[in-house]
Every structure is written in C-alpha cells, then in structure tokens.
Amino acid sequence: xxxxxxxxxxxxxxxxxxxxxxxxxxxxxxxxxxxxxxxxxxxxxxxxxxxxxxxxxxxxxxxxxxxxxxxxxxxxxxxxxxxxxxxxxxxxxxxxxxxxxxxxxxxxxxxxxxxxxxxxxxxxxxxxxxxxxxxxxxxxxxxxxxxxxxxxxxxxxxxxxxxxxxxxxxxxxxxxxxxxxxxxxxxxxxxxxxxxxxxxxxxxxxxxxxxxxxxxxxxxxxxxxxxxxxxxxxxxxxxxxxxxxxxxxxxxxxxxxxxxxx
Amino acid sequence: xxxxxxxxxxxxxxxxxxxxxxxxxxxxxxxxxxxxxxxxxxxxxxxxxxxxxxxxxxxxxxxxxxxxxxxxxxxxxxxxxxxxxxxxxxxxxxxxxxxxxxxxxxxxxxxxxxxxxxxxxxxxxxxxxxxxxxxxxxxxxxxxxxxxxxxxxxxxxxxxxxxxxxxxxxxxxxxxxxxxxxxxxxxxxxxxxx
Numbered sequence: 001x002x003x004x005x006x007x008x009x010x011x012x013x014x015x016x017x018x019x020x021x022x023x024x025x026x027x028x029x030x031x032x033x034x035x036x037x038x039x040x041x042x043x044x045x046x047x048x049x050x051x052x053x054x055x056x057x058x059x060x061x062x063x064x065x066x067x068x069x070x071x072x073x074x075x076x077x078x079x080x081x082x083x084x085x086x087x088x089x090x091x092x093x094x095x096x097x098x099x100x101x102x103x104x105x106x107x108x109x110x111x112x113x114x115x116x117x118x119x120x121x122x123x124x125x126x127x128x129x130x131x132x133x134x135x136x137x138x139x140x141x142x143x144x145x146x147x148x149x150x151x152x153x154x155x156x157x158x159x160x161x162x163x164x165x166x167x168x169x170x171x172x173x174x175x176x177x178x179x180x181x182x183x184x185x186x187x188x189x190x191x192x193x194x195x196x197x198x199x200x201x202x203x204x205x206x207x208x209x210x211x212x213x214x215x216x217x218x219x220x221x222x223x224x225x226x227x228x229x230x231x232x233x234x235x236x237x238x239x240x241x242x243x244x245x246x247x248x249x250x251x252x253x254x255x256x257x258x259x260x261x262x
Numbered sequence: 263x264x265x266x267x268x269x270x271x272x273x274x275x276x277x278x279x280x281x282x283x284x285x286x287x288x289x290x291x292x293x294x295x296x297x298x299x300x301x302x303x304x305x306x307x308x309x310x311x312x313x314x315x316x317x318x319x320x321x322x323x324x325x326x327x328x329x330x331x332x333x334x335x336x337x338x339x340x341x342x343x344x345x346x347x348x349x350x351x352x353x354x355x356x357x358x359x360x361x362x363x364x365x366x367x368x369x370x371x372x373x374x375x376x377x378x379x380x381x382x383x384x385x386x387x388x389x390x391x392x393x394x395x396x397x398x399x400x401x402x403x404x405x406x407x408x409x410x411x412x413x414x415x416x417x418x419x420x421x422x423x424x425x426x427x428x429x430x431x432x433x434x435x436x437x438x439x440x441x442x443x444x445x446x447x448x449x450x451x452x453x454x455x456x
Contacts, residue, residue, distance in 0.1 A: 163313055
C-alpha cells in the first residue's frame with residue numbers, strides 16, 4: 001500500500017513544484033473523503049466498553065479530566081494536570097493510568113504494544129480515535145494554568161529547540177523556518193500558533209500512506225527516530241512535554257479530527 | 263557596562279543550567295534501541311555551544327570550535343571526484359543511523375530531502391540551498407573539490423551551528439560515498455550541471 005501510494009504520487013507529479021503542490025492538495029482531499037477514521041472510532045468504542053484486566057472491568061469509569069466516564073470535550077482539554085496522579089498527562093498517559101488503576105493491569109502489559117500496524121492496530125490507537133472523536137467541534141484548550149502545566153510546557157519548549165544525536169537535530173531543524181519542506185512535504189513551524197493550530201486540531205490521524213491510525217505519541221516517537229536519536233520512552237515526561245508544547249501553542253481551534261494525513 | 267556584562271553572564275549561566283537539565287531529562291526519558299544507543303544523547307562541545315547560544319555562538323568561540331571540527335576531516339589522497347551515478351543513488355536514499363536501520367550498513371546522504379540537485383528530480387526539499395548547477399556555477403578545481411568533500415564530511419567545520427548533519431564524521435557515509443557525491447555536484451557530466 002505504501003509503495004503503491006508513493007508510485008501513484010510520483011507518476012502524478014508534474015514538472016513544476018507549484019503544479020505538484022496542487023496535485024498533492026487534490027490527492028489529500030480525495031483521501032480525506034474516503035478515510036476509514038470512523039471505523040477506528042467504532043473499534044475504539046468496543047475497547048472502551050470491554051471488561052479487561054484482573055479487575056475485569058471496562059474503562060467506562062475512566063476520568064479523562066471531565067469526571068468519570070465523561071468523554072464529550074475531554075480530549076480537547078488534554079494534556080492537563082491530574083491531581084490523583086500528581087502529574088501532567090496526555091490522552092495516552094491517562095488511558096494507561098486508567099488501565100492500571102481501574103482494570104488492575106500492569107504498566108508493562110498495558111504498554112506492551114502501543115503502536116500497531118495496518119493488519120492489527122493497537123488498543124491505544126483505537127481508543128484514541130474514539131475519544132478524540134468525542135471532541136469534534138470543541139475548542140482545543142489544554143491545561144495552561146497549573147504550575148506543573150507551565151513547567152511541562154517550558155520543558156517541551158526547550159526540548160523542541162534542543163539539538164542532539166549524531167545528526168545534531170532538534171525538532172526545529174525541520175519545523176523552525178517558514179515555507180520549507182522535506183522532499184514535497186510542507187513543514188509547519190510548530191512553535192508558531194498559526195501553523196500549530198491546524199495540526200493540533202487534526203491529530204490523532206489516519207495515515208493513508210501506510211493505512212494506519214497514528215497517535216501524537218507515535219508522531220513524536222517517529223520524529224525522534226528520524227532525528228537519529230535513541231527512542232523516547234512511551235508517555236515519558238519528555239514526550240508529554242513535547243505534546244503539551246505543541247498543543248498549547250496550537251490551542252484555540254475547534255477540534256476537527258481524527259484527521260487524515262497523506 | 264557592568265550591568266550589561268552581568269546580564270550576559272547571567273543569561274549564559276541560565277542557558278547552561280537549562281541545557282544540563284535537558285541532558286538529564288534525555289538520559290531519563292530515552293532508551294537505547296537498535297543501533298541508536300544512549301551515548302547519542304551525550305552532547306559534544308559544539309552541540310552545547312549551539313544549544314546554549316540559540317545557534318548564534320560568539321565569533322571567536324565559533325572560529326576555535328570550527329577549527330576543531332576541521333581537524334576531524336581526513337581528506338583522502340588522490341582524486342576526490344567519484345562516480346556521479348553512484349552519487350545520485352546516495353543522494354536519493356534516506357536510510358542510515360536510525361533505530362530501524364541495520365547497523366554496520368553504509369547509509370545514504372538524504373540529500374534530496376533538503377536540497378535541489380538534478381533537474382530530473384522534482385521532489386526535493388528546501389531546508390538547504392539549491393545545489394542545481396553547483397559545479398557549473400562555482401567551478402570544479404581542486405580547491406572546490408576539497409571544499410565540497412569537507413562540507414559533506416563535516417559541515418560544522420565551515421559553519422559551527424549549520425543545520426546540515428556531519429555526514430562523514432557521524433559515520434553515516436563512507437569516504438567513497440562522499441567522493442561520489444562530490445562527483446554528483448562537480449562532474450561536468452553530472453545531471454546537476456546540465
């Protein structure tokens with residue numbers, strides 16, 4: 001599928017970059033219209049309601065910040081500080097927290113397979129699609145007032161600009177200057193609200209090029225992979241901080257995801 | 263004046279403290295995977311300076327550290343101009359050094375990710391300058407060959423906080439691959455110079 005999409009894209013590419021951009025926009029619109037995002041949302045609802053773990057209960061009483069079981073608009077308020085865990089959590093962190101505290105599952109078991117593939121998406125990917133979908137139309141407003149939320153934002157900001165690894169890359173190496181692209185892929189300047197807003201309003205997202213549903217945790221993970229860095233630990237403070245920096249920078253736009261990406 | 267100095271000193275101290283803090287976070291929240299081992303988050307002198315000065319190092323310090331980087335480049339004896347056809351393949355590829363790449367296999371240059379080169383390739387990035395007609399415009403004599411080889415081997419020897427990876431120094435490309443890229447940029451027969 002990946003190969004096929006690439007080949008189609010290349011064949012369709014006309015000579016000038018301007019024409020190519022138009023073709024890509026057309027292609028993106030086409031794939032958005034045929035996106036299977038809804039299927040992932042339906043699959044996520046099943047996972048949400050499925051009794052699991054030693055406690056053999058579902059996640060339906062999970063408190064994503066708006067009260068136990070309240071899903072409407074919950075995703076749009078994340079990441080935020082949670083008093084019961086005394087830390088700032090993004091959606092994936094909070095879901096794992098509920099798997100541990102409600103279902104009695106171990107961290108190891110709950111996070112054994114966090115990123116799925118086209119044949120078998122992960123539980124967390126399905127759940128993310130379902131829960132994010134319940135925030136459609138709600139303005140993105142992550143927590144920005146608690147001291148720990150401010151700390152997390154500041155750590156994320158610093159990580160965003162921090163160069164490291166054998167290629168000396170930071171997030172800003174690719175997402176730091178306006179109007180730039182890798183190959184034909186436009187690169188949003190994610191430290192600027194105008195560029196961050198449409199991104200924040202559409203993740204998590206279905207990715208057509210590999211037929212997979214992708215979470216923000218995956219996006220951050222794969223960026224660090226391409227930066228030639230070691231792997232960021234799933235839902236670690238560093239990853240939540242980067243997610244917080246991006247989300248708080250791009251807050252204010254009504255959520256219209258889960259999106260569909262190339 | 264004293265005040266200015268104090269401010270400068272203060273901002274340097276806080277920048278260094280912030281960088282130390284980030285290094286601790288990276289050690290705590292990252293893990294080795296495949297060939298991407300944890301020594302990769304230990305900063306070298308150059309990374310420290312670029313991070314602490316927001317990529318604007320004081321000129322004198324930059325000069326000293328650039329000279330250090332220049333000493334990392336071992337210019338091979340003989341011609342530096344390799345086969346532009348192999349160079350084009352290296353420029354097209356984007357593999358190497360990630361935790362999903364096989365260790366010990368030579369990487370690619372990832373050149374088209376950021377630069378325009380051959381006019382036959384319309385899918386090129388713009389993070390770096392266009393290199394189309396590089397040799398035709400800038401010449402291809404021994405000095406230019408040496409410059410291009412050195413720049414690809416270790417871009418930081420020429421511009422301390424350049425965004426370009428140190429492709430030879432980091433072990434991404436072999437000497438032979440870099441020579442082939444010199445060929446791609448400088449050989450009059452290369453499509454880059456057509």
